[in-house]
Amino acid sequence: MSEGRIIACECGANVRLPKDSANRAFRCPVCKTALALTVDAKVLSARQLQPGDTGATCPICQTAIATEEFLVTCPKCDQVHHRECWSEIGGCGTYGCEQAPAIDKSAATATAPLTAWGDTKKCPMCGETIKSIALRCRYCGTDFDTADPLSLKDLHRQSERDKSLKSLQQSTVTIFVVSILGCVAPIIGLIGLAYFVPKREQLARCGPLYQVMAVASLILSGIYTVLMMIFAVLESAS
Missing domain, CATH: 1.20.1280 (Monooxygenase)
Incomplete structure (x- = not known):
């Protein structure tokens, strides 16, 4: 991901990508829409399931993709994902895929409580279980300022x-x-x-x-x- 590169969001806003080349978990600061970025900083086009499409399961959250949810397709392994899930972990959910997020094995991240796969938390608004690194609930659409678990008071x-x-x-x-x-x-x-x-x-x-x-x-x-x-x-x- 090029430092300072500007991309166009679906809402029409020009968004400057973060300087950290490893950070692909990113949202448009204007409309808060999750941006599914590839390793070469391209925004994957999102679409919704059509009536004639076969059902699909997101490999990240392991749930079926509903017709009203937006999905993206990995350009390398052709696996479909929720757009939100791809953005949350910063890449493809297929282990070993070139589009999968890089695993940081440093001592700092070895003790981090949040990981890309497996950890969950409760949405304080609707009570549904979501990914621990989620910045938006995929059920009720509530946005969070931080990935840390929040109470209703927070x-x-x-x-x-x-x-x-x-x-x-x-x-x-x-x-x-x-x-x-x-x-x-x-x-x-x-x-x-x-x-x-x-x-x-x-x-x-x-x-x-x-x-x-x-x-x-x-x-x-x-x-x-x-x-x-x-x-x-x-x-x-x-």
């Missing part, structure tokens, strides 16, 4: 954080749009400073787009304010 805290970030994103867009109106520049400039400065860390988690919008709104407000002051001075002088 999930609620995560939900509150997500709501807070969503609110910050909406407020950033609103302030940016209003900042384009020069007549309210001084007010928006003060509001922007008071709102964005204490939320710098949260704003960084929203992504570069919202950071740019926040900075742009402050710059626009500052420019408009200076122009208004110059205009007022010229008017008073005349």
